[in-house]
Amino acid sequence: xxxxxxxxxxxxxxxxxxxxxxxxxxxxxxxxxxxxxxxxxxxxxxxxxxxxxxxxxxxxxxxxxxxxxxxxxxxxxxxxxxxxxxxx
Amino acid sequence: xxxxxxxxxxxxxxxxxxxxxxxxxxxxxxxxxxxxxxxxxxxxxxxxxxxxxxxxxxxxxxxxxxxxxxxxxxxxxxxxxxxxxxxxxxxxxxxxxxxxxxxxxxxxxxxxxxxxxxxxxxxxxxxxxxxxxxxxxxxxxxxxxxxxxxxxxxxxxxxxxxxxxxxxxxxxxxxxxxxxxxxxxxxxxxxxxxxxxxxxxxxxxxxxxxxxxxxxxxxxxxxxxxxxxxxxxxxxxxxxxxxxxxxxxxxxxxxxxxxxxxxxxxxxxxxxxxxxxxxxxxxxxxxxxxxxxxxxxxxxxxxxxxxxxxxxxxxxxxxxxxxxxxxxxxxxxxxxxxxxxxxxxxxxxxxxxxxxxxxxxxxxxxxxxxxxxxxxxxxxxxxxxxxxxxxxxxxxxxxxxxxxxxxxxxxxxxxxxxxxxxxxxxxxxxxxxxxxxxxxxxxxxxxxxxxxxxxxxxxxxxxxxxxxxxxxxxxxxxxxxxxxxxxxxxxxxxxxxxxxxxxxxxxxxxxxxxxxxxxxxxxxxxxxxxxxxxxxxxxxxxxxxxxxxxxxxxxxxxxxxxxxxxxxxxxxxxxxxxxxxxxxxxxxxxxxxxxxxxxxxxxx
Numbered sequence: 001x002x003x004x005x006x007x008x009x010x011x012x013x014x015x016x017x018x019x020x021x022x023x024x025x026x027x028x029x030x031x032x033x034x035x036x037x038x039x040x041x042x043x044x045x046x047x048x049x050x051x052x053x054x055x056x057x058x059x060x061x062x063x064x065x066x067x068x069x070x071x072x073x074x075x076x077x078x079x080x081x082x083x084x085x086x087x088x
Numbered sequence: 089x090x091x092x093x094x095x096x097x098x099x100x101x102x103x104x105x106x107x108x109x110x111x112x113x114x115x116x117x118x119x120x121x122x123x124x125x126x127x128x129x130x131x132x133x134x135x136x137x138x139x140x141x142x143x144x145x146x147x148x149x150x151x152x153x154x155x156x157x158x159x160x161x162x163x164x165x166x167x168x169x170x171x172x173x174x175x176x177x178x179x180x181x182x183x184x185x186x187x188x189x190x191x192x193x194x195x196x197x198x199x200x201x202x203x204x205x206x207x208x209x210x211x212x213x214x215x216x217x218x219x220x221x222x223x224x225x226x227x228x229x230x231x232x233x234x235x236x237x238x239x240x241x242x243x244x245x246x247x248x249x250x251x252x253x254x255x256x257x258x259x260x261x262x263x264x265x266x267x268x269x270x271x272x273x274x275x276x277x278x279x280x281x282x283x284x285x286x287x288x289x290x291x292x293x294x295x296x297x298x299x300x301x302x303x304x305x306x307x308x309x310x311x312x313x314x315x316x317x318x319x320x321x322x323x324x325x326x327x328x329x330x331x332x333x334x335x336x337x338x339x340x341x342x343x344x345x346x347x348x349x350x351x352x353x354x355x356x357x358x359x360x361x362x363x364x365x366x367x368x369x370x371x372x373x374x375x376x377x378x379x380x381x382x383x384x385x386x387x388x389x390x391x392x393x394x395x396x397x398x399x400x401x402x403x404x405x406x407x408x409x410x411x412x413x414x415x416x417x418x419x420x421x422x423x424x425x426x427x428x429x430x431x432x433x434x435x436x437x438x439x440x441x442x443x444x445x446x447x448x449x450x451x452x453x454x455x456x457x458x459x460x461x462x463x464x465x466x467x468x469x470x471x472x473x474x475x476x477x478x479x480x481x482x483x484x485x486x487x488x489x490x491x492x493x494x495x496x497x498x499x500x501x502x503x504x505x506x507x508x509x510x511x512x513x514x515x516x517x518x519x520x521x522x523x524x525x526x527x528x529x530x531x532x533x534x535x536x537x538x539x540x541x542x543x544x545x546x547x548x549x550x551x552x553x554x555x556x557x558x559x560x561x562x563x564x565x566x567x568x569x570x571x572x573x574x575x576x577x578x579x580x581x582x583x584x585x586x587x588x589x590x591x592x593x594x595x596x597x598x599x600x601x602x603x604x605x606x607x608x609x610x611x612x613x614x615x616x617x618x619x620x621x622x623x624x625x626x627x628x629x630x631x632x633x634x635x636x637x638x639x640x641x642x643x644x645x646x647x648x649x650x651x652x653x654x655x656x657x658x659x660x661x662x663x664x665x666x667x668x669x670x671x672x673x674x675x676x677x678x679x680x681x682x683x684x685x686x687x688x689x690x691x692x
Contacts, residue, residue, distance in 0.1 A: 013662045014658060014659055014660070014661040014662035014663070015581075015584060015585045015588045015589075015659045015660065015662060015663065017586075017658060017659060018588065018591070018592055018604070018659065019588070020656070022604075025601060033161075067601065070600075070601040071600040071601050073601075074599065074601050074603075075598050075599060075600045075602050076605050077598050078598075078600070
């Protein structure tokens with residue numbers, strides 16, 4: 001994992017870092033929301049008696065997941081469930 | 089009738105066949121107890137399920153169990169307790185109170201007391217039950233054997249060992265007493281009467297009686313003897329013994345005499361019978377005889393000793409004389425021998441000394457001869473030289489001059505060669521530098537590793553090329569192999585980088601997707617600056633860098649761009665590295681240039 005990370009970092013000129021991040025983010029959004037959409041459609045058709053809400057819920061879940069991945073990518077210092085504590 | 093109406097109504101709705109069948113069944117039944125809709129609504133509904141109070145009871149039980157569980161767990165787990173204390177108000181206070189209650193000893197005592205009371209109650213109830221059953225049945229049942237209370241049992245335990253100890257002691261006592269029975273003066277009454285040893289006691293009693301009788305007898309005897317003595321004492325007056333003191337030289341005799349005198353003195357005082365008197369006088373006479381005899385013997389002995397002494401002295405004198413004469417002869421002989429040896433040694437020493445002296449003199453002679461010979465030779469050589477020189481008329485001097493001139497020519501030739509060598513090398517150095525410069529100044533990126541290698545080789549052969557070597561070593565191989573960007577390339581790249589930096593300029597620290605997106609959008613609304621503008625914001629820095637680039641001052645441009653912070657810095661990093669490389673190689677080339685200048689100046 002670290003080896004691929006290093007080679008990836010070496011290939012990109014530094015001015016293109018953000019562009020790459022945007023590319024990844026966009027691809028993430030498309031892929032994940034697409035998956036969410038398809039899962040939602042399938043679930044709605046099979047399980048939920050052709051109601052509309054599973055589709056939107058699922059797509060939203062996919063989008064949200066993609067968003068959180070993007071967030072992590074742009075801000076690597078983000079740690080889940082981290083609380084800001086006053087120095088006592 | 090009504091059924092028919094309802095069916096018709098039902099038919100007006102859209103029903104599936106199964107529903108229709110159900111409805112038909114329902115309405116076509118002849119059961120008179122089927123309710124109408126209105127009647128069904130009128131009747132109070134019996135809700136299915138439990139009654140309210142049952143439900144409430146169950147809920148409360150569950151809540152209570154849950155609360156108890158939570159409290160118990162919070163006693164066991166510190167983290168859990170802390171979490172609850174933080175989030176539930178007054179929780180800490182209640183838990184503290186509960187803890188106090190738990191740890192309270194009074195509570196324990198109360199519990200213990202309660203258990204005791206409970207036990208007593210149980211016993212009472214048991215006895216009550218027994219008496220009641222007796223009364224009813226008319227029988228008597230005995231109280232059951234039960235272990236007494238702890239206090240009474242311990243008391244009984246304490247009493248038991250005491251009589252055992254007393255019995256043991258009673259048994260022990262009699263064995264000690266028989267021993268003192270054998271001492272004199274011990275009466276039979278001292279025997280501790282005990283049935284166990286009758287025989288020994290009887291024997292002891294008998295022996296005691298015998299001893300007593302003997303003692304009485306002895307006492308009587310002594311008394312008799314004393315009476316006799318007293319009688320004798322009152323006899324006719326005693327005669328004092330007279331003895332003549334014997335004078336003698338012998339210490340033995342005198343001591344005997346003294347003893348005798350003492351004895352006589354004592355007996356005189358105490359008084360003795362007639363016989364003793366005579367005996368003592370006899371003893372005195374015999375002592376006198378003894379003394380005379382001893383003296384006679386002494387005299388005889390002395391005479392004998394004298395004769396023996398005379399004989400011995402004569403014998404020894406003779407022996408001593410003989411020995412003396414013998415020794416005198418010996419000594420004279422030795423003396424003669426020593427004198428001869430001494431003479432011989434003296435002669436030898438003298439001979440040796442003479443030989444040594446002869447040798448020394450010979451050596452000196454030789455040395456002087458050699459010196460004289462060398463001297464002679466030198467004089468001869470000088471003479472020859474002088475003669476030859478004079479003859480030749482100074483031709484040797486002329487030869488020397490020629491030799492000198494030849495040497496000078498040699499030196500000059502060598503120097504010339506050196507100079508040519510040096511100049512050719514300098515020329516080569518210049519060529520190398522020029523080649524490097526050409527690669528450096530090309531319009532696009534060109535590798536210059538061959539030129540660099542050439543220069544390195546040149547630096548090896550040159551002397552005083554330390555600086556050159558260091559500078560050449562400072563340029564890394566990878567840079568030489570790839571080459572450095574040219575200025576137009578850098579400028580192109582800078583435009584692209586500047587664009588990206590502007591896009592990322594509005595991102596706050598630790599910004600996420602949205603922050604970056606906003607930055608991209610809003611940066612398009614910002615004005616671009618140009619020229620040498622003061623200020624520390626991103627636009628000013630970028631403008632200044634551009635200005636320096638246009639003026640071809642790469643170093644300043646790099647310094648400016650290095651002042652960026654955060655994302656801008658990260659984005660511009662590679663460009664800065666490339667520009668820096670170019671600057672470094674440029675500086676190296678400058679140094680080499682200077683070195684070449686210096687060399688060519690020092691050449692001439």
